[in-house]
Each structure stands twice: as C-alpha cells, then as structure tokens.
Amino acid sequence: MRISVYVPLAVSAVLAVLAPRLAHRLPPRRAAWALACAALVTTAGWLGALALLAFTALARIPEIARQGAWSAAVLSAAEPVRLFVGVAGAAGLLAACTGLAVSCVRQVRAASRIRRECARLPGDGELVVLDDASPEAFALPGGLRAPGRIVVSRSMLSCLDGREREALLAHERAHLRGRHHLFQAVWRLSAAANPMLRPLAGSGCYVLERWADEDAADRVGDRSVVARAVARAALAASGTPRRSLAATGGAVPRRVRALLAPPPRQRRLPLPLLAGGLLLALCCGSLADATMDNEEILDAAMYAACAPPLGAPPPMTIPPGDQAGDQAGDQPVMSRWRRSAVARPKAGSLMCVSNSRTWTVLPRRPSRKALNSVPSTTGSW
C-alpha cells in the first residue's frame, strides 16, 4: 500500500515517455492495438489508484466510519497514506471523473452530428466529392450498420494522378474499415481522465495514419505511389489557407519517409510489446496489492469497532461441532456488514459481543500487520 498504490500513477508517466518510441518501433497496426490496450489499462489503474487514495481520506471522516462500522481512530493510526495525500487523491479523482464525463458528452455529441451529416450526404456510393477549391480529404464514419463515406474535394482529386487517387481512396477506406475513430475515442477519453496520457493520444493519431498508409500501399501494390500521394496532397493543402483545426494526422514527412523505406518487419519477439505488457501487468498487480492491503487495514478497523468495551464479557468461540446450518434457530444475529461474505458463522470463527449488538467477524483472520497496528486500548481481545 505504501508504494504499490502509486505504481499505476508512475506507469502512466512512464508510458507517456515510452509511447512515442513504441509507436515507431512496432508495425503500425500492432502499435495501434498496443496503445489502445495501454490507454485502457492505465486509465483503469489511474482511476483505481486515485479511488483508493481518496478512500483512505474519506474513511477517516467519523460519519462515514460509523456508517461502515469501522473505527476511524484505528484506521487513521494504521493507514500508511498521509491524510493530505488522500485528500489530493480525492481531488484528483473528482477532476478525472469530471474530465471523463465532459469528454464523453462532447464526443458523443460530435459523433452524432457527424453521423447525421453522413446520412444526409448525397448519393449512396462510398465517395462524396465536394465542389471546393481547397484540397480536403477525410473519412466520415457511419454508424454500427452504415458503412461510412469518404469525402474528397475536387481540387484534391485534380492534384493527384490516377494511381495516387486510388491510394488516397484506399487510405481513407482503411480508416473506415479499421474503425479508427473508435481508437481515437479511447485515446481521447483516457487523456481526458489522465492528462499524462496526452502524448499517448498524439502518438496514436500518427500510428493510425501509418496503419492506413500501409494498408493503402498493400492495396495499390506500390509504396512509392502512396508516399507521393501523401506528399503531394500535403503540399497542395499547405498552399491554401486552411481552416483552423487541431492537426489529426501525424507528421507528414515522417509518413512519407516510412513509405519510401522498406515495409516494417514483423519481428518474432516484439520487445517493445513485451516491455509494455510487463509494465501493464505491474500496474494491475500493484493495484491489486494496494487494494488487498487496504482491505486488511479496513478489516482491522472493523475488528476494533466491534471489539467489546473494557470490562465486557470476553469473546466466545463457536464450538467445533456447531457447524453452519445445523441449527438455524440458534444462529446469532447476523453480521451487519458483509452479509454476502459471511452467510453464517462457521466453526472456529470469532464472535464479538458488545452491549447491544452481536457481531460475527469474518472467519478470515487479519494479517499480523493489521493486528499489530490496532491500538492497545481496544485490544482487550
């Protein structure tokens, strides 16, 4: 808990640095999937770690402790996370959730506007040509059933030759077929939840363009044709004033250079992929570890809360023969917490009897660490 809860935060920082390199080392298709998985896992880890930190702060509030039937004093004493760190975690969680919600709403709105426009486009073919003097080419993704459309302006078509036009169409077709807008949505959402993942989203855009370029090269059968199409289109577009838009494509010269180079090799053991996988496993593992530690501390605080006050009769143990379910009528009052976990007391489980209530404590014993951390005033048992 002391360290492991911070590991997901560290992993996202490392990924922010590694993602661009990963994107260049791997074949684009594989890189896109790797980046998407990394974004999903790291965002989940990030939110989980923030939630854990936030919990350590919130659980010390007496009202919440009373509701949860644990001792706030014991929890504060046993908790390795400082209060201000917990509060910062709560603030971070709030910010992440707000960012996520805002981005979600914006994206859904943008996607539905685009889908509406897509449905209104003239004709039923794949290509829609705009009678427009500024060179423009993009893909409009359709819905779940609708195939999506390719939109190209007249001036873009006239600045390319026949094979280059085919390359352009194949490129946009690859975006539609690969549903690249969904990858974009994942990266944008994760960047909204965790600003450290913004570089990852940036590399993602580049990787998707590379993926479509490679796909187009495959279809056209000549890499240099695609390279020329990309370069010419970019040069034509840069000559005319363009609308202000965040650049979505990658660096064009890099794409052209990659297309003029031999195709990316599929290595048998992709080391960057392996390293990324290990990093993500570390992220998940440490989060699980932190959660379990947190649970143990909470268990100890619950023991403390239900421990009898000084002078009360000592706790009793259910005799071994009295197995669960044998005598339903003799069952003590059921546990108020973890009803699902503790259906009925088992033989050997510890009973706490306080003045007004009878508590059944989980058959699972708390760890030594948790027990040691319970202050001695409540340790009459």
Add this chain to the structure above:
Amino acid sequence: MGHRRAPGELESGVLATLWAADGPLTAAQVGERLPGDDLAYTTVLTILSRLFDKGMVMRQRAGRGYAYEPARDEAAHTAERMRDLLDGGPDRAAVLSRFVSELSAEDERLLHELLGDGR
C-alpha cells in the same frame, strides 16, 4: 499487383476520375485513366450509367456514345455543409481522419526533397 476491387470501390474510382478531369470524358477515356488495365469497357459503361441514374453525373452526346461529367450543383451545396462540420473543434476532428495534416516550412522543404528521391 494490387487486389481485385469491389464494385463500390470501382464506382468511387470512376467518379474520382470524372471529377479530376478538365472536361467531359467518354467511357473509353475514363477506362484509360483508371489505374489497372484489367477493366473492361462494358464495366466502365455500366458504372457510368449507374452513376447517371443516381444523378451523380450528367451526360451529353459525343459521337456514337456519351461523354460524362460530374453533377456540380449538389456538390457545391455539400461542400458548404462539410465546411461547417470541419470547423467543429478537436472532438469532431478526431472522428474525421483527414488524409494530411498541416505542414511547417521545414516539413515542406523535406517533402520536396523526398518527392525528388521518390520519383
């Protein structure tokens, strides 16, 4: 080289060729300008008449056959709507995967250099 094209892809190719041309084209001229030499004249003709039926191209008599050119009215109208769509900020931009992004002066110089090598 390349793969067999689906009918929808061929239609896009024919339409793109008509738009890229300076004037009306006959079916034979469209066939010449389409990449790949495996296209039969009748295939191109079929696609052209299908596009004509949909109102995407116009035609006029040229000798024994027709010369085709794209229908521009609707395309101008669509261009306006798409201009609105493109001005919608980064969230829309992320959904519309554009073919090329903006270039810096350095990028332009590099591209000219690369084009020289690539040709």
